[in-house]
Amino acid sequence: MITATNLHKTYGKVTALNDLSFSVNDGEIFGVIGPDGSGKTTLFRILASLLLPDSGSAGINGWDLVKDFRKIRCIIGYMxxxxxxxxxxxxxxxxxxxxxxxxxxxxxxxxxxxxxxxxxxxxx
Structure with missing residues (x-):
């Protein structure tokens, strides 16, 4: 399961993610679509534990992306x-x-x- 709660990320004055919350259950197909600059890459970098959000939290399979990043990196890939x-x-x-x-x-x-x-x- 993937969860995101109130994720917020800015780059200077540009807001990439603003209070984003969602959950994806095991086995569920979930797509992230949007125009260039809408925050898709930022979201996936956060979910892959490659980038920290400014605020909010996220997790994969019950593991916290900040506290358990080593465990998460063993089960997720990002290209x-x-x-x-x-x-x-x-x-x-x-x-x-x-x-x-x-x-x-x-x-x-x-x-x-x-x-x-x-x-x-x-x-x-």
Missing amino acids: PGRFSLYPDLSVEENLKFFATVFNTTLEENYPLIKDIYQQIEPFK
Whole structure:
């Protein structure tokens, strides 16, 4: 389950998230849509424990994103649409890079990513 309660995040004078609250139950399909600049990336960075909200709280499977970020990072992945640090890396290279960042390997986590990994096979 994913929960967000009164999330608020600003960048200077720009408000990215303003009192955002929602919950997503296990097995539920949930989409986040909106125009550029509407806060989607900010929300996903917060949910992936890569960015702290200014206020409010969020959690995944009962774990708090701030207190339990290490546990959350073991069960969640985040791949931005535009990978700005190394744009010349392939999808597979990005996956391997992020695996090393989290002190793991693709092979160790293959059962978790098998379906997605097979979809990128034609692009290797």
